[in-house]
Amino acid sequence: MSHAKMFDLARPSRQHLLGYILLAPAVLLVGFIIVYPLAIAVDLSFQDVRIPRMGRRGEFTLDNYERLFASSEFWMACWVTIKLVAVVTIGSLIVGMSTALLVNNRFRGRTLARLGMALPWAVPEVIAVVIFAWIFDSSFGLMSWLFVVTGITDTMIPWVSSPSAAFWAVAVTMVWKGFPFVSIMVLAGLQSIPADYYNAAKVDGASAAQRFRWITLPLLMPVLGVTLVLVILWVFRDFSIIKVLTEGGPLRTTQTLSIMTYDQAFGFHNFGYASAVGVLTLVISVVASMFMLGRGTKAIY
Template identity: 40%
Template sequence: MKPTAAEPRYSQPSLLKRELKKLKDNRIAYLFIAPLILSVALVLLYPIFKAALMSFQYWIVNKPIAGGAHPFQGLDNYKRVLESDNFLNSLGVTFLYIFVTVVLRYALGLAAAVLLNIKFKGRAFVRALIIIPWAVPEVVACLVFILMYDYRYGVINDVLLKMNMISNPVAFLGDSNTALGAAMFVNVWKGFPFAAIMLLAGLQSIPKDLYEAATVDGASLFQQFRKITVPMLKPVSVVVFLLLVVWTIKDFGIVYVLTGGGPSRATELLSIFIYKTGFKTFDFGMAAAGGMILLFISVIFTVLYMRATKAGENG
């Protein structure tokens, strides 16, 4: 009779037991972070819930109802927002602002990343130097540019006059034709270093063998950029684009400090429209409805960003 293999003296833990043990361990971990979760819920979720509730109520502070009540009025606030010419203007300004600044920040960031990926003397210093605009606080940057844009004493007007590019000083922040462009310039100057850093990291992850093989095959630098760099940078580029869009949607500080939304609402972003509606006219119901619309737009791009990052991790 052939000898049989000895039976194991013990069996492996069942899948159910392992999952129960894992759940128990996670419960302990969740217990430790419960205070943090509660704090985040109070700080972030409660204001969103309160704003959502206010968007369906009558909340005009300087025209109170007897007794101070805030009755439910359905979608009336949303209707007033969508029918408001000021809202439609701010929506158009916001989308134009997003499109121009995101495209320019990405383009300048890509150009800077390509240059910084080339070996040259002092490259480390230049890499550190390029971060300065991103590190400067918004208010400080805006105050500096207000002085530079000044109609009488600004350095920008002085340079343009000496170069004979203009015949008279330009009120960059006081003219509805130039104010938005001036604000966009500050946004691009301050934001392009982030795109440069992200894209530089993407460039350095591309295998050098691909470029060497392309060089052997006789490909030009432009062909290498178009056939290798652009496709290999696509995952990083998508993430950078979406992240810049999400950040720009809620932009407030730069434009408000520079122009306050003027002149003639030429630079009034959605965020500034919401602020003015709530704290200038005290119509908090309409402001809350505008805030919910802005939140909805932000959530759409946030979901796209999360999907892009997940696809990048899986790919």
């Protein structure tokens, strides 16, 4: 490109063209990394293949989706996923916001408290699951021991092997792993709220609950909206916590859509069927994200 053309692109009226040219490599890279595999997955979901091969395509069929919608396993996985998303999101929001409000105050040891708050987020998921596997052990686990000591139960609870308790073991583990992210995001939002708002509210005689209701919560809505979407997407896609802790059992009570996708692809080698599950998981995630963003936008305005 000649110097005259480069100078012509630098003109104010042509700067948008220069921006497109500079962004083109990044857009192409993102398209190759994200869009191309997604297109392959969608195309594979319309094929009945056991082992996909490069350069060879199966016949177009809707059998995967017909089988999927008629499968009770799929609908149970959808129910488990939605239930887990609701429980983990609400739990992470409550614990994360409470922790952020606590460490936002000035007290001795606040820096150490903030480091402790972020520690679970820094721990790798597999290590966190191993720790909670010991905590929820049915023979000598800390959680069962606490339930026996406090008189809630008379015997040790088989947390991981019981259909009614395994879900809550997974949910507690995910809340412990995910609430620091909510805390960090909320704390960043709290730091951006001017102190003059609180000082003026105190002068007017507003209580702590009123200051939280009319100042803190409305000003945190943009941050909370983005945070909730990210937490929901994390729970939708999370695989390692459930796989290591329960492997989707017992009796599929903790089998989410991500676990079902993995089992169908690498357990039964139904790659076309697994791709259909993955595509529907993506659709559900996008719809849930758009709903949350829409609700968050209405709350702001």
